[in-house]
Amino acid sequence: MDPVSGKDGYIKPPPGLLPPPREPEGVPQREQVPAVPGGMPFFTPNPGPNPTTGPTIPNFRPPANAPVPAPTAPPAPPAPPAQVPAAPPAPPAEPAPVTAQTVQVTRPDSVPAPSWTLVLADGSRVALGGATFIGRNPTATGAAPDAAVLPLADPAKSLSKTHALLVPELDYLMVTDLHSTNGLAVIAPNGAVTVLEPGRTSPVKTGSQLQLGSFTVTVKRD
Structure with a gap:
């Protein structure tokens, strides 16, 4: 056979004249090895992942002595507030000692009524x-x-039978004309004369x- 042409009559270039054919994308490249002396070169396929089983994933096993995490306990309920005993009542304060500078206020049990006296024209006195109702024959009214x-x-x-009402007070004798027939007038110590209005009470010194x-x-306060 002619080394230049093959059986089918096509001309084949000698080895190394033409670059090796390009493999399609996605196909693993084959490693080219030098030609064996005296023969044609050959390629050893590059081992890749098994298309049937896919890439091998190593099995993971936890260490035999690995600690197992303990279950988390639920949170404890809050403790009730402590009962604080009430403080005992404070003892009553002692009164301050009485000294010479201490001001003491004394209140009398009762205030004596003022003492007034009527002095009649003949000099007799009536307390x-x-x-008190005064008149010729007075009677108490409402x-x-x-x-x-x-x-x-x-x-x-x-x-008049019931001429006037006299009510002793501390500084004055309160006098009321009870609508008498001949009226009532007050003669002050300085000689001033005041005619009292019937039914109206007036203070008399x-x-x-x-x-x-x-x-x-004459009216006198003792």
Whole structure:
């Protein structure tokens, strides 16, 4: 056989004249080995992954002595607040000692009623123990049902039967004209004369005179 042409009559170039044919993409390249002396070169396929079974994955086994994690315990419930005992009540404070600089206030059990006196024209005196109705023959009315009554002898009969109401106070004698027939006037110690309005109460100072009609009395505070 002609070394240049093959059996089929095609001309074949000698080895090494033409570059080796390019393998399609995706196909593993074969390693080219030098030609054996006296014969044609050959290629040894490059072993790749088995298309049937795929790449080999090594089996993973945990070490025999690996510790097993313990199960996580549920969180403990919060502890109830501690009961704090109530503090004992504080003892009562002791009173401060009395010294010379300590101010002491003394309140009397009762305040004595003021003492007023009526001085009549003949010089006789009549004490007023409280609210008192005066006149020729006085009677207590609804203005002061518990008041005392003091009849005065008036030969001229210028007094009304219930002429006035007298109520002793601390600094004044409160006098009310009970709509008397002849009226009531107050003569002050300085001589000033004031005619009282019927039914209206007026304060009268000690040393003043009450002119009831033609009957006159002097009021004194002892």
